[in-house]
Amino acid sequence: MKNKFLLTVTALLLIINSSGQKPSLELTFTAIDSAAYIPLDSIKVMNMTQGCDTILYWPDTTLVLDYQVGISEINQNNRTFRVFQNFPNPVIEYTSISLHIPEKDKVNMIVTDVFGRIILKYNRILNKGKHSFRFFPGRGKLFFFTAQYRGKSSSIKILQARTHPNGECSLEYSGSEDISSYLKGTEDIQSFLYNFGDELLYIGYIDTLQSGILNTLATSEIFIFQFATNIPCPGMTTVIYQGQVYNTIQIFSQCWLKENLNAGTMIQGYTEMADNGVMEKYCYNSDTNNCTIFGGLYQWDEMMQYNTQQGVQGICPQGWHIPTDEEWKILEGAVDSHYEIGAQIWNTYGLRGYDAGKNLKTINGWSNNGNGTDLFGFSGMPGGYRYSNNYFYYINQHGLWWTSTEGNISSAWNRYFSYNNSEVDRDYGNNKGFSFSVRCIRNN
Numbered sequence: 001m002k003n004k005f006l007l008t009v010t011a012l013l014l015i016i017n018s019s020g021q022k023p024s025l026e027l028t029f030t031a032i033d034s035a036a037y038i039p040l041d042s043i044k045v046m047n048m049t050q051g052c053d054t055i056l057y058w059p060d061t062t063l064v065l066d067y068q069v070g071i072s073e074i075n076q077n078n079r080t081f082r083v084f085q086n087f088p089n090p091v092i093e094y095t096s097i098s099l100h101i102p103e104k105d106k107v108n109m110i111v112t113d114v115f116g117r118i119i120l121k122y123n124r125i126l127n128k129g130k131h132s133f134r135f136f137p138g139r140g141k142l143f144f145f146t147a148q149y150r151g152k153s154s155s156i157k158i159l160q161a162r163t164h165p166n167g168e169c170s171l172e173y174s175g176s177e178d179i180s181s182y183l184k185g186t187e188d189i190q191s192f193l194y195n196f197g198d199e200l201l202y203i204g205y206i207d208t209l210q211s212g213i214l215n216t217l218a219t220s221e222i223f224i225f226q227f228a229t230n231i232p233c234p235g236m237t238t239v240i241y242q243g244q245v246y247n248t249i250q251i252f253s254q255c256w257l258k259e260n261l262n263a264g265t266m267i268q269g270y271t272e273m274a275d276n277g278v279m280e281k282y283c284y285n286s287d288t289n290n291c292t293i294f295g296g297l298y299q300w301d302e303m304m305q306y307n308t309q310q311g312v313q314g315i316c317p318q319g320w321h322i323p324t325d326e327e328w329k330i331l332e333g334a335v336d337s338h339y340e341i342g343a344q345i346w347n348t349y350g351l352r353g354y355d356a357g358k359n360l361k362t363i364n365g366w367s368n369n370g371n372g373t374d375l376f377g378f379s380g381m382p383g384g385y386r387y388s389n390n391y392f393y394y395i396n397q398h399g400l401w402w403t404s405t406e407g408n409i410s411s412a413w414n415r416y417f418s419y420n421n422s423e424v425d426r427d428y429g430n431n432k433g434f435s436f437s438v439r440c441i442r443n444n
Helices: 288-294 325-335 356-360
Strands: 006-013 024-033 042-047 052-057 062-066 082-087 095-101 105-113 118-126 129-136 142-149 152-159 170-177 199-206 209-216 221-228 238-241 244-251 254-257 350-352 398-408 411-418 424-427
Touching: 024 082, 024 199, 052 062, 082 142, 082 152, 095 105, 095 142, 095 152, 118 170, 199 221, 199 325, 209 221, 209 325, 244 325, 254 325, 325 356, 325 398, 325 411, 325 424, 356 411, 356 424
Parallel strands: 024 221
Antiparallel strands: 006 221, 024 062, 042 052, 042 199, 082 095, 095 129, 105 118, 105 142, 129 170, 142 152, 199 209, 238 244, 244 254, 350 424, 398 411, 411 424
């Protein structure tokens, strides 16, 4: 099985430059392994709404989307001067700032504070290519870095995570490289259409490693792919919810609860769940021990807390939500050894993929030696399901999980692991009145 690591994403707001320009959104991508910066090989941007895509190749990791007429690229025929967004941002100790210079000339650099006061000036003659600087912020939380070249200026916003009351701002030159031959020009982008509000999927690549990020842009953003695998979610190892401790698991760009949800008050299997202000759950065969082992079983409406908007919090803890059908597709592509994130096979119905199910199942507990490898720590368990009117089926054989995406007015998309299959079944034919397991995914 080829190696693939998990990545997460953090989004930081940027300022949109609107001085006489068409309305646009700027997407900037970078990657880290823990705290260490790693250059991306490429980024694939897929417009899921309009069915088109484009690819950025390192070191061109910034894309500008003109949402009035389509796409415009910042590197017009490799002649554009610009400042790339600093990394990391917010800054803890220091941050790296890069410039692209089309031709050798003098560049003036100025750092101002939130009040417009000039804190630092730096002038240097720079050759054609990419140049990097280290910026050490002193006192203050917010800075603006502006570079001026041949009458043009380019600015970025720099945030500081913690202030240094006795420190002074400084800027140090780090080095250069000629990257003009690699920069992506407008002519390299073919048939990529974008309208404001389209759903986008970003896939970052480093060698054979990949990660997917799903997003609907509201403003310009920086996307940071973070490499880690089968570890607790950084900064949140556990979650305490309704008196129960849940572990977390980082799986590529996603942070999941490691266990099925077991929240609410148990009701008997012959009773239908109701919108009565009380969170309710079923336990397999109305045995509370099964809830302790496998978590609760929930009808779709109860899970959603009687809301039909996909991606809602529902019965999940605050800061978490019911995963959508698309978020499950990213998970499947991230863990499958044959089919990648964004592959067309994940959009099909029924059993799909190669071994995503096997890699998500626990290493024991499944009937007839149908155990999984649990390579990514998801620990999917065979908790069975409730059909209706106190009928429970297939514990130790099947595990079924709801998504928050409706199939139609009476059914919703779900995922189905089986003891006798290595794939994952995607189905929308099951009635919302059935009761399945629930996993929660952390908000970005």
